[in-house]
Amino acid sequence: xxxxxxxxxxxxxxxxxxxxxxxxxxxxxxxxxxxxxxxxxxxxxxxxxxxxxxxxxxxxxxxxxxxxxxxxxxxxxxxxxxxxxxxxxxxxxxxxxxxxxxxxxxxxxxxxxxxxxxxxxxxxxxxxxxxxxxxxxxxxxxxxxxxxxxxxxxxxxxxxxxxxxxxxxxxxx
DNA sequence: TGCAGAATAT
DNA sequence: CATATTCTGC
Numbered sequence: 735x736x737x738x739x740x741x742x743x744x745x746x747x748x749x750x751x752x753x754x755x756x757x758x759x760x761x762x763x764x765x766x767x768x769x770x771x772x773x774x775x776x777x778x779x780x781x782x783x784x785x786x787x788x789x790x791x792x793x794x795x796x797x798x799x800x801x802x803x804x805x806x807x808x809x810x811x812x813x814x815x816x817x818x819x820x821x822x823x824x825x826x827x828x829x830x831x832x833x834x835x836x837x838x839x840x841x842x843x844x845x846x847x848x849x850x851x852x853x854x855x856x857x858x859x860x861x862x863x864x865x866x867x868x869x870x871x872x873x874x875x876x877x878x879x880x881x882x883x884x885x886x887x888x889x890x891x892x893x894x895x896x897x898x899x900x901x902x903x904x905x906x907x
Numbered sequence: 908t909g910c911a912g913a914a915t916a917t
Numbered sequence: 918c919a920t921a922t923t924c925t926g927c
Binding site: 909910911912913914915916917 | 919920921922923924925926927
Binding site: 849850851889890893894 | 911912913914915
């Protein structure tokens, strides 16, 4: 006879993995800053729309800080110089405030549009919004507005939505 | 060289 | 807005 102990044969490892299983992963843990007040309401009360700070901003800031500590000096262009040092699981900063305008001194082709990186957090928010709207009502403009992420354009969302639809088509069969 | 993901064009 | 095509990094 197998003599199972009172704990039902659960080893430490089992318990640990079970415990770990129930834990939220990184994407669940890191919330994107959500405005406490809806945009309409805010504007109705003339509340300044300024304090939007996205996760991207935070990540970028921390990268900037670490970079300066390490003596590196890149902040904006992930285009010309791809530094992939330590940022892997969060490599989030694919976006800087605005670079459509070349308000630089005009010698360099600073018109480089930064490539948006869809981080897990960003994607999760995207998925949530799309799910909330329903796949039928999820059009780029609405999704973009509801995501409410600074710097995120309708084009960004449209492109991602295209992929996402293809993904849904492929998986749900 | 092929693929995936993002941008841009239709 | 949807879809197709192009671009780019890996």
